[in-house]
Amino acid sequence: MDVFELFPTPIAHIKSVFDDGELNQIKDLALSKANTPNKNSSNLFHSSPADKGAKKLLAITKPKLHQIIIDFGELLLGDVLEWKIKEIWSNVSEKGGRQHVHNHANSFISGIIYISKAHESSRTVFHRQIGHNTFTFTHASETSVVNQFNAELWTIPNAESGDVLLFPSYLYHEVPTNKGTTRISVAFNAIPREIRSHDYSVRLE
Template identity: 45%
Template sequence: MDQIEALFPIPMMRSPALLPPELNEAAVASIRDAHVETNLRSDALFHTQVANPLENNLFQSIAELAVPKLVDFGVLLFGERLRWTVKEMWTNMLEKGGSQALHSHANSFISGILYLTPSHPACRTVFVRPPGGNDFSFRHHTRSAAIGPFNAGKYVLPEAEPGDLVLFPSYLYHEVPKNQGEQRITIAFNAIPDSLDCWGYRINFAP
């Protein structure tokens, strides 16, 4: 019998309804009250400052909910239950017409997005297949071609509800297309393990 193996796949984890509604609403209210900064590449995307979650009770409660999920997801990346820290958090307020340019997150191993408001279908988070080498490449993308995990160039996250968490490896490039609906609010964060060990050669990370 034929067997197909998914070699070297990239994990992404969804945790539906991680944030209880009261915490979700408190976060939205606090973010709408906060001092905001305009994104450098879209004048309809606003951020609150990157914050150490330990300095803010609300963000700290949210980080505490995320940590067990980081431990689970970290097993997929590193094979062991490590100690994880959310080292920074920030918020994204995407107004109608705003978008988030393609990017990845440096100095981090797992990144997460918490969705606090519904997203218009046009502005779902898009994850992009890591580019290959520098050789010529060939594709067969037609209206009739079946697109799946082995040939797709992009993955559009299915609708995320308020309170949902999505975790992904920080190296994975992602973007948000132009928002065609109401204000969309998300919290994003970066997380690191205490240390990584390769046969006794240990690297420690500190937030």
């Protein structure tokens, strides 16, 4: 039997992108700027994607993110395009903090920079789909085996300080309740400067 894995979803885990010096700079920024409580979790705090701290974050991270975003964009869209990080912000999750299931609107590529190692309880979880408008049938038993064709969710195996995770912005994801020490990360969204379909093009700024 020939099996064809049609239309796979890419998630890129790039290890050791940032060195200790860069991580310390980002950590200091995150701890000083991430002071807005999350609406759904009182132990999770965010920085603003539109303040001076965001500009500093971008200045530190852009040189290392630039090429890997281009490469991942080529996987998604099949072409080498010019990309722009349109927003970037930091997340500080204390013990007990969590981020609800969500995706990122008005973006093509989203990413996470792990400033601290993610405790096994708070590793990023991706979901195949959320909600349906039709009846759903499924099979799960003591003998059924979860694989890439029937899995409903996937958890990143491990994430160390300095690692980067890239994924399509439409993909739903969450961070479960943090049972470890303070979890620090940076999130960002990126868009191509222009997309084209034959004679039609759209510039995104």
